[in-house]
Amino acid sequence: MIDISKTFRAIIFDFDGTIIDSNDIKREAFAEIFSEQKFSKTDFYGFVKSLGDIDRYSIIKTCAHEFFSEAYSNEDIKNKIEMYSEITQQQILLAKEIPGALDFIKKMYKKNIPLFICSATPEVNLIPIIKSIKLMKYFSRILGGPKTKEENIKFILSDYNFDKKDILYIGDSDIDFKAAKNVGCDFIGIVNKDNRFSVKPRIMYSSYKELINYV
Secondary structure: OOOHHHHOOEEEEOOEOOOEOOHHHHHHHHHHOOOOOOOOHHHHHHHHHHOOOOOHHHHHHHHHHHHOOOOOOHHHHHHHHHHHHHHHHHHHOOOOEOOOHHHHHHHHHHOOOOEEEEEEEEHHHHHHHHHHOOOHHHOOEEEEEOOOHHHHHHHHHHHOOOOHHHEEEEEOEHHHHHHHHHHOOEEEEEOOOOOEOOOOOOOEEOOHHHHHHHO
16 A cells, blocks of 8 residues: 555545445435335335435435325425435534544644545535534535536646646545546545445545555
C-alpha cells in the first residue's frame, strides 16, 4: 500500500456509509414515509435495492408509481420527498461514524491535504448535516445533488487545478467506484455490512483502522 499523504494532493469522500453509518437510516426512512400502506418491508427493501444508486427523488417517485401502483398524486409525492428529507436530517445526527473515519479525516487534515465530500444527497440538505455534526471545518468543499458524483469530481479537478492522478476517492458503493473509474482517479472501497459493491475494487477495507496506517 502506498503512503496516502505523500501520493495524493486531495481526498474525496462519499458521505453515507463512508463517513457516517447512515445507510440503514435512509433505507428505513423510505419505508416510514409510506407507513400508511400495508406492505412487506422485505419486498419493499428488495425493490428499492433493485433500483440501484439513484437519487432520493427518483426512488420515491418510482416506489409511488410502481411498488404502490400509482396510489399517489404528484402533490403526494412532493410531500413524501419533503417528509423523507426531514426524517433523515434528524436521524443522521444520531448516527455513528464508520469506525476510524474521524481519526483518518483529522490526520489528513493535519497534514494539510485538501478534503472534499461528494455525495448523492442534495447539497441543500447535506451542508446543514455536516455543520450539525461539526465536520465542516475539515472539508474544502461539500458537494451533493442535483449534480452527479462524476460531475462533482470533475468540478473539483477543474476548480482546484488537480490532475486526476492527484485524487483519491473513498466510497462504499458501485456508484462511487464507477464515478472514480470514469474520471480516472484512484479509489479505495469501504465495505460495510450492506456490501454495496457488485464488482470488487482493487483496494477495500472494512474500516479506516487499517487504512490509517498508510497515512
